[in-house]
Amino acid sequence: MEAGAVVRKIEGGDALVEVQEEQACGHCHESEGCGSRLLIQLLGPGQQRIYRVRNDIGAVAGDSVIVTVPEGAVLQASFFSYMLPVALVIVGAAVASFISPNPAAADGYALAGAGIGLVIGMACLRLAQHRLGAKKGALLTMTKRTAKNVFGNCSD
Numbered sequence: 526m527e528a529g530a531v532v533r534k535i536e537g538g539d540a541l542v543e544v545q546e547e548q549a550c551g552h553c554h555e556s557e558g559c560g561s562r563l564l565i566q567l568l569g570p571g572q573q574r575i576y577r578v579r580n581d582i583g584a585v586a587g588d589s590v591i592v593t594v595p596e597g598a599v600l601q602a603s604f605f606s607y608m609l610p611v612a613l614v615i616v617g618a619a620v621a622s623f624i625s626p627n628p629a630a631a632d633g634y635a636l637a638g639a640g641i642g643l644v645i646g647m648a649c650l651r652l653a654q655h656r657l658g659a660k661k662g663a664l665l666t667m668t669k670r671t672a673k674n675v676f677g678n679c680s681d
Contacts, residue, residue, distance in 0.1 A: 527593040532584045544574040589671040610646030617642025
């Protein structure tokens with residue numbers, strides 16, 4: 526999946542890029558589309574779309590570039606985000622129901638175990654999000670420049 530972006534600032538070997546929604550190919554809902562709208566939604570709809578990416582292509586502030594997400598990364602992230610909490614809810618409910626000292630109280634224990642499983646699942650996702658965010662260029666990569674200095678001399 527790829528989307529257009531503009532380099533806003535260079536910091537060492539990294540570039541701060543802003544993903545541009547308006548640079549989409551116009552075929553967002555077609556199977557042959559470029560996928561940039563999905564990429565933008567994945568990266569955070571309605572949020573500031575500035576991301577730190579390794580600058581392996583030597584881009585400078587103002588350059589228009591293409592950023593990509595590896596094939597399968599979206600599916601893997603979606604699967605992990607949905608299945609981990611669901612699995613831990615089920616495991617938590619089953620374990621709590623099994624350890625219930627009184628069969629009449631098993632439903633209450635199962636409910637509490639499901640809640641605990643959900644909290645643990647969400648905590649695991651939050652930890653994974655922070656770890657992924659700490660890795661520079663872990664998800665996005667710049668693949669090429671599409672134009673030189675679209676904003677003139679950007680120094681910020």
